[in-house]
Amino acid sequence: MIPLTSTALAHAMLTAAARSSDVALSYLSLDYEEGPLGLLERLRFMSKQYAHTGTLPRWNDLYDCLLQRLQHISEDTSPHAVRKHLNNSLHHWVSNLTRYEDMSLTALSSMLTNNYSYWIIDRMSPLWPAQLRDLYLNTEDSCPPLCLWGVGDPQVLTSCDEPYGIIGSRSVNSYGRQVAFECAKDAALHGHLVISGGALGGDAAAHWGALAALDITDTPGKTVSIMAGGLKHIGPAQNNTLFQRITDSGGAIISEMTPDTIPDSYRFHDRNRLIAAYSSTLIISQAQLKSGAMNTAKWSAQMNRLIYAAPGNINTPYNAGCNNLIHEGKANILPSCTNLDSITGHHEVHDAPMSQAQESQDNKKGNEEMSEDTEVLPAESNLKLYSKKNAEESASPTFSPSSPSSTDSALELLF
Structure with missing residues (x-):
């Protein structure tokens, strides 16, 4: 089982908030200054406020972020239409998140992976199919998934x-x-x-x-x-x-x-x-x-x-x-x-996926190399400091789905 990264877990929670493919949420996860982790933290805060008061706290930062992206795509974008759409979407997202308000982060990760029997990857994973980005570039009103759940061999996705x-x-x-x-x-x-x-x-x-x-x-x-x-x-x-x-x-x-x-x-x-x-x-x-x-x-x-x-x-x-x-x-x-x-007109032969024995040997070698120079985040680290740029340029903090008892400290860094 591949490790579950903090950004993949954040994208999984954002998917749970949207409950379907959502262009606005997808753009926000790309452009929000503090990245998908910060966006999820922001929506969870709004969800708690919404659950107690029935109203949304101010969300100008989200509006400005989304409007800038949409106006970059089309100069004809109506600010009023964007605000109206985002207002409706936010009510939907935070309402869906309220059901998870009392769940521990370990319980959330277990739920989203069906007790760690599914793997989850997002666009920051080297196993992410790069072709999916064309859903941004060449389609109207569509977007790539925020993340992918899977069973089987994740290595095959980029084989x-x-x-x-x-x-x-x-x-x-x-x-x-x-x-x-x-x-x-x-x-x-x-x-x-x-x-x-x-x-x-x-x-x-x-x-x-x-x-x-x-x-x-x-x-x-x-x-x-x-x-x-x-x-x-x-x-x-x-x-x-x-x-x-x-x-x-x-x-x-x-x-x-x-x-x-x-x-x-x-x-x-x-x-x-x-x-x-x-x-x-x-x-x-x-x-x-x-x-x-x-x-x-x-x-x-x-x-x-x-x-x-x-x-x-x-x-x-x-x-x-x-x-x-x-x-x-x-x-x-x-x-x-x-x-x-x-x-x-395709190439006649592609390299087939490596055998399990070869993969195991390569993973062992990689783990040995990683153990020599892997940087361990201190317990007091705050992942809010991981900007979108940092998250894309460096490996996301990970924890092993196969060891749920050891995930508490890593998961606490998410929020």
């Missing part, structure tokens, strides 16, 4: 520079399943990471295809499944065997939401933006005109990803989405399920 997203509608027929399976197997055989959503139909076929590469080579690319809800609601249940195989084979299952988040229907569209952002190339095996796969294609187009769609029989609704994407020039035609790299 490939050019992941393939391979998806299909839940209602795919045997043709759509075969296309997803064969494309994913070919991608994994050439060392690529395969991203999909874990749903029935095309997504499941893609994950199984990536896993099938294990029967052919010892060093295939792995697969990552992105959930719409929290990790306590990994599903659908019909794919439980698949999910177990993903984690057992060195892949990962991730979510941007707190573990208890129910996968309501709108969250699947939010999840689709992550599949699109994470993937350098999106392959759609089969899709109807109105489907989650088509929504993912829309996100991919906004972020200038390569999109390939498998053509199909024009007389059946199963293929209408893919055929329409090709007809409108929004997707390239997928001519084959093999030799994908020659079709897409």
